[in-house]
Amino acid sequence: MCGSGLVRLSICKILCASALVFALTNCHPLIETSTRIPKAIFIIVDGIPADIIESSQTPNLDSIAGSHGYTRSYVGGEIGGMTQSPTVSAVGYNSLLTGTWANKHNVYTNRIENPNYSYWDIFRIARHQNLDISTALFSTWQDNRTRLVGDGLPEAGGSKLDYAFDGLELDEARFPHDEAREFIRAIDNAVSTEAAHYLRDVGPELSWVYLEYTDDIGHIYGEGDELTAAVAIMDANVGKIWKAVQDRQKTHGENWLVVVTTDHGRDEETGKSHGGQSLRERTTWIATNSQRLNSNFENLPGIVDILPSILDHLAIVPPPRIAAQLDGVSFIDRQDNEPAR
Numbered sequence: 001m002c003g004s005g006l007v008r009l010s011i012c013k014i015l016c017a018s019a020l021v022f023a024l025t026n027c028h029p030l031i032e033t034s035t036r037i038p039k040a041i042f043i044i045v046d047g048i049p050a051d052i053i054e055s056s057q058t059p060n061l062d063s064i065a066g067s068h069g070y071t072r073s074y075v076g077g078e079i080g081g082m083t084q085s086p087t088v089s090a091v092g093y094n095s096l097l098t099g100t101w102a103n104k105h106n107v108y109t110n111r112i113e114n115p116n117y118s119y120w121d122i123f124r125i126a127r128h129q130n131l132d133i134s135t136a137l138f139s140t141w142q143d144n145r146t147r148l149v150g151d152g153l154p155e156a157g158g159s160k161l162d163y164a165f166d167g168l169e170l171d172e173a174r175f176p177h178d179e180a181r182e183f184i185r186a187i188d189n190a191v192s193t194e195a196a197h198y199l200r201d202v203g204p205e206l207s208w209v210y211l212e213y214t215d216d217i218g219h220i221y222g223e224g225d226e227l228t229a230a231v232a233i234m235d236a237n238v239g240k241i242w243k244a245v246q247d248r249q250k251t252h253g254e255n256w257l258v259v260v261t262t263d264h265g266r267d268e269e270t271g272k273s274h275g276g277q278s279l280r281e282r283t284t285w286i287a288t289n290s291q292r293l294n295s296n297f298e299n300l301p302g303i304v305d306i307l308p309s310i311l312d313h314l315a316i317v318p319p320p321r322i323a324a325q326l327d328g329v330s331f332i333d334r335q336d337n338e339p340a341r
């Protein structure tokens with residue numbers, strides 16, 4: 001993402017040509033992955049415009065992306081069309097979770113008034129197709145589990161998560177709320193630390209991590225030193241998780257997909273707001289460690305393309321009725337491996 005990172009990655013690419021030095025670098029291995037157990041984690045970091053992530057120092061995102069795994073992407077659906085969706089947080093999360101735009105999943109605001117659970121979320125699809133799949137969620141906002149995923153709700157497919165770490169924002173004794181949003185910074189740290197521990201110890205097959213602090217800082221300060229510092233904190237939090245994934249891959253023979261993205265950009269004028277259809281609010285980004293990226297990845301994928309991509313990595317095929325509803329197209333070529341167990 002950053003200039004120095006790109007230079008380093010170019011060097012890394014050259015070094016990758018040598019198997020001898022490979023083990024000494026952070027390069028992604030071009031080794032056969034089809035026989036290893038596929039697992040996936042997607043991480044949403046809130047409200048970071050593409051130009052901000054590209055001009056910031058993000059060594060851990062750089063490490064995840066390697067030489068090919070970063071692209072600009074978009075949210076918001078088709079401007080003026082029936083799929084047009086507000087560039088608002090919960091709207092974006094649910095477009096990722098369901099692979100559909102707001103005209104289908106029916107979440108138009110952060111109040112999540114009446115989600116349409118007939119558009120299945122990724123955990124519901126995975127659990128339906130593989131009852132034994134292990135799942136987890138780590139989130140700085142509890143509504144992600146209780147309202148969007150609707151975990152435990154019969155109309156949302158019942159229980160789909162084996163483990164959840166969230167709701168800390170409701171514990172004001174432990175995390176007293178403050179205007180500077182330091183409590184959210186602390187919760188992001190706790191959430192990412194727990195995610196790293198759980199991934200390292202348990203290694204669920206499908207996980208979601210949500211981190212909020214960057215958006216809160218954007219709303220208070222707009223762009224500037226404060227947002228740059230928040231992006232660095234985000235990158236360090238993601239780095240903890242990435243290190244756990246790398247450790248699992250080394251010690252457990254697993255084939256992990258990591259997808260990091262944001263849910264919207266910010267306005268052009270101050271960077272303090274979002275929700276409209278300006279280019280900067282619609283322009284997002286994706287960083288991934290996948291070695292099976294196809295041409296769709298380079299062609300401005302949408303946030304709705306992430307669900308089919310993760311499913312392809314996990315070799316999970318949705319039920320035909322659900323597959324027919326999806327608005328997204330995979331940017332990852334299917335593994336020719338065993339189904340997800």
Ligand SMILES: [Zn+2]
Nearest residue numbers: 046047089263
């Ligand atoms: Zn947001």
